[in-house]
Amino acid sequence: MNNPATGILITFEGIDGSGKSTQARDIHNALSLAGLNVRLSREPGATPLGEEIRNILLSDKVPVGNLAELFLFLADRAEHVQDVLRPSRSNGEVLLVDRFIDATTAYQGYGMGHPLSLIENLHKTILQEIEPFRTFLLDIDPLAASERIRNRGEKKNRIEERGLEFFQKVRNGYLEIAKQNPHRFRVLDATLPREELNRAILNDLEPPLLTHAAGRRTGG
Template identity: 35%
Template sequence: MSGRFITFEGGEGAGKSTQARMLADLLEARGLNVVLTREPGGTPGAEAIRELLLDNRHDWDVRAEALLFAAARSDHVENAIGPALDRGDWVVCDRFIDSSRAYQAGGDDLSDDAILSLHTIGSFALMPDVTFLLYAETDAIASRLAARDGDESDRIGGRPAEYHARVAQRFRDLAAMDPERFILIDASGTPDVVHERVLRAMAPLLGEGG
């Protein structure tokens, strides 16, 4: 079985990191070589850029922010994701290009074409094989964020509710535009319940039927 590139997307507090880790653990238990990674980050260079992007002391404008995300992703693809896929490994990534398309071209004022152009220059227009879009009701998300962050949100997570509403809508729009790649997952309930939903959706990719 050849390698696959799987991403988890969604707004703040949807449970992406937890579900990415649980899926990676399951794939490894089945004897597959798996690289679990995240964005921004995943390599030393990209992790350094992550610190700059999320630090509340910096007030990047939307263009600088998009360029920093694209630079981090370029390093990530060049030094982690690309080599893993070339080896035939499976890559499970917490966020990828669709987060830039939702946050910078949905929550902010850049166009989708601009974000995709940066992605073509920096990361050879690499796209995932499958993208799980996690969604849940606002109250459930708020509870998770309160448990996770308390009163200390990062520079992007702490933006106004209206911004995050635009991001959530943009994610839904992206999924509607590319239904063959996106799989919508109800992220309400416990992590184990959500993981079961992911596994059911994964069955065809694992050769287990529909």
């Protein structure tokens, strides 16, 4: 458990179309209404540099090689850690992040085939002592996720266009990461109703967040 004085990092993961962004927003709203010192962030795109990187990564206007893609995601993360995560920890905030380190391992490692050891070592340099307290993985079959994206009526971005085989690799990667890190992962069925997922996440978070809030009131 994080020291109450240093905040809590909670991450939301899942393949495109899993509903992770919706859950991150819903939980942020619920915790805000409960009076917690909570902040919502995302990767990529949480900083001015990150927003530029996000535009490059998701657009098909600029060709991006596989290795360059990996390092663009890591550049966004380095800036995010420096400008958002560390200040948030210092302020004792509950920080919710839509995608974090596990996304890179799942997408660029398991999905694109970059060495997992390379990604792990680069993350150690970027993160140092930072690690999520809890990671909620919204698990869904890639075909069902693709249907959700299609039903939105939006054009798929460059990564969403990669097809079912790629996203099955990413999903399997996520599940393997969760298996290796049972202390922080909670795997949820993303096809459950939105409100039911909200309740499951809030029920899981209630005990540690109450402890965190009590610690802040007494000075940590």
